[in-house]
Amino acid sequence: MKIPNPQPTALRRSKVAGLRSPLPTLRDRPGQTSSSITSGAEPSEKIVISGCDYLGLSDDAVIREAWLKASANGPLQTGASRATTGDHPLYRRAEKAIADFLNEPAAVLTATGYLASLAVAQGLRDQATHVVVDASAHNCVQDGARLSGLPILSFASGDARALRSVLSNLPPSARPLVATDGVYGIRGGMAPLNEYLLALPTSGWLWVDDAHGLGSVGATGRGSPEFFSLRDSRLIRSVTFSKALGVAGGAVIGDASLMEHVRTRAGAYLGSSAPPLAIAAAIAAAVVRVDKLPGRVRRLQELARRFSNALPSRPEILNDSRTPVTAIHPRDAAQAQRLTEALTQAGFVPPWIRYPGGPGGGFFRIALKATHSRSQMDRLSRAIRVGLNE
Ligand SMILES: Cc1ncc(COP(=O)(O)O)c(C=O)c1O
Numbered sequence: 181m182k183i184p185n186p187q188p189t190a191l192r193r194s195k196v197a198g199l200r201s202p203l204p205t206l207r208d209r210p211g212q213t214s215s216s217i218t219s220g221a222e223p224s225e226k227i228v229i230s231g232c233d234y235l236g237l238s239d240d241a242v243i244r245e246a247w248l249k250a251s252a253n254g255p256l257q258t259g260a261s262r263a264t265t266g267d268h269p270l271y272r273r274a275e276k277a278i279a280d281f282l283n284e285p286a287a288v289l290t291a292t293g294y295l296a297s298l299a300v301a302q303g304l305r306d307q308a309t310h311v312v313v314d315a316s317a318h319n320c321v322q323d324g325a326r327l328s329g330l331p332i333l334s335f336a337s338g339d340a341r342a343l344r345s346v347l348s349n350l351p352p353s354a355r356p357l358v359a360t361d362g363v364y365g366i367r368g369g370m371a372p373l374n375e376y377l378l379a380l381p382t383s384g385w386l387w388v389d390d391a392h393g394l395g396s397v398g399a400t401g402r403g404s405p406e407f408f409s410l411r412d413s414r415l416i417r418s419v420t421f422s423k424a425l426g427v428a429g430g431a432v433i434g435d436a437s438l439m440e441h442v443r444t445r446a447g448a449y450l451g452s453s454a455p456p457l458a459i460a461a462a463i464a465a466a467v468v469r470v471d472k473l474p475g476r477v478r479r480l481q482e483l484a485r486r487f488s489n490a491l492p493s494r495p496e497i498l499n500d501s502r503t504p505v506t507a508i509h510p511r512d513a514a515q516a517q518r519l520t521e522a523l524t525q526a527g528f529v530p531p532w533i534r535y536p537g538g539p540g541g542g543f544f545r546i547a548l549k550a551t552h553s554r555s556q557m558d559r560l561s562r563a564i565r566v567g568l569n570e
Contacts, residue, residue: 230531236551237426250461274460281467286439293420294320296430301328303442314360340375362393362404368505395424401477425466429455480550490561504548519567526563
């Protein structure tokens with residue numbers, strides 16, 4: 181199905197309403213920050229329901245202070261890979277903070293979440309014999325699998341039986357690296373990690389890219405393994421700090437000897453500089469911040485359930501009340517246009533995107549934030565009903 185991008189119409193309308201630029205700009209205002217869009221002298225509030233700032237930490241004052249202090253008091257960057265001369269105490273401090281937060285033995289910092297995934301696959305390529313990938317895993321997981329140079333097998337997304345069947349066809353000596361997202365970032369929903377782990381032979385590993393799970397799921401926001409109460413030395417996760425944690429940078433987390441493999445074998449770590457020092461300092465502050473603001477995690481999860489309950493049951497809507505992401509795949513261009521108009525009229529910026537793994541023509545990807553209000557979410561579900569002619 182080819183759906184023309186309805187965004188230009190939405191943006192034209194915003195311009196009519198007084199926006200200086202057809203592209204929304206964000207302005208800091210207490211309590212509203214990243215959900216306000218300026219319109220010159222008269223701010224016209226438009227609620228942003230896109231992106232991945234699930235906990236609303238991207239303008240957190242404490243994290244910002246850590247960032248600013250590090251950039252004011254030291255070099256911006258160490259000028260080399262950490263494996264050569266570029267190491268710094270701030271990197272080690274960030275890694276300790278990440279590992280402590282996730283109750284795991286060790287963490288390895290990378291410049292981005294994408295690189296963290298490449299580093300997992302490269303780090304384990306001498307250990308594993310096959311990579312077995314959930315069909316909906318993010319691009320960086322698929323790219324990592326390819327870069328490992330190992331044979332790649334795929335199984336139907338979210339289907340532990342399909343995984344078992346693939347694993348049962350491997351030779352007894354196989355050491356499979358099973359790879360999946362924890363929370364599927366473009367459509368919401370969670371991989372059944374508990375079942376994946378049960379399917380795994382003792383000689384294998386479960387690699388979870390928890391880019392969208394960190395901060396958003398699990399009772400204390402520690403992500404998909406916390407949600408499923410998993411503790412297992414065969415579990416390796418890659419994360420990004422650019423989503424719920426509001427910063428940037430990535431990490432690989434898990435068993436200390438596996439992290440040593442990442443440090444000594446992964447080109448994505450050995451041949452790439454760590455993030456700027458200010459980012460390392462901000463990451464260390466952000467993981468502590470999640471525990472200082474436990475209400476945010478609870479609130480996000482409560483909003484996700486409330487929103488999910490209020491949505492109509494329709495084939496166009498992909499939603500899972502456990503996660504803050506909802507996708508709407510309109511059946512045709514007319515429906516996409518109606519939804520765009522309904523969302524715009526209700527005061528939302530229509531979250532229309534194109535992204536690898538989503539429908540080629542584009543789709544609406546809604547991301548809730550802990551700083552959204554209940555009434556905004558109720559208005560959003562009503563607007564969706566209107567747009568779908570419910
Ligand atoms: C599932 C998943 N993993 C990894 C990444 C990459 O993270 P980063 O933006 O830090 O490179 C993304 C980013 O969109 C993602 O959705």
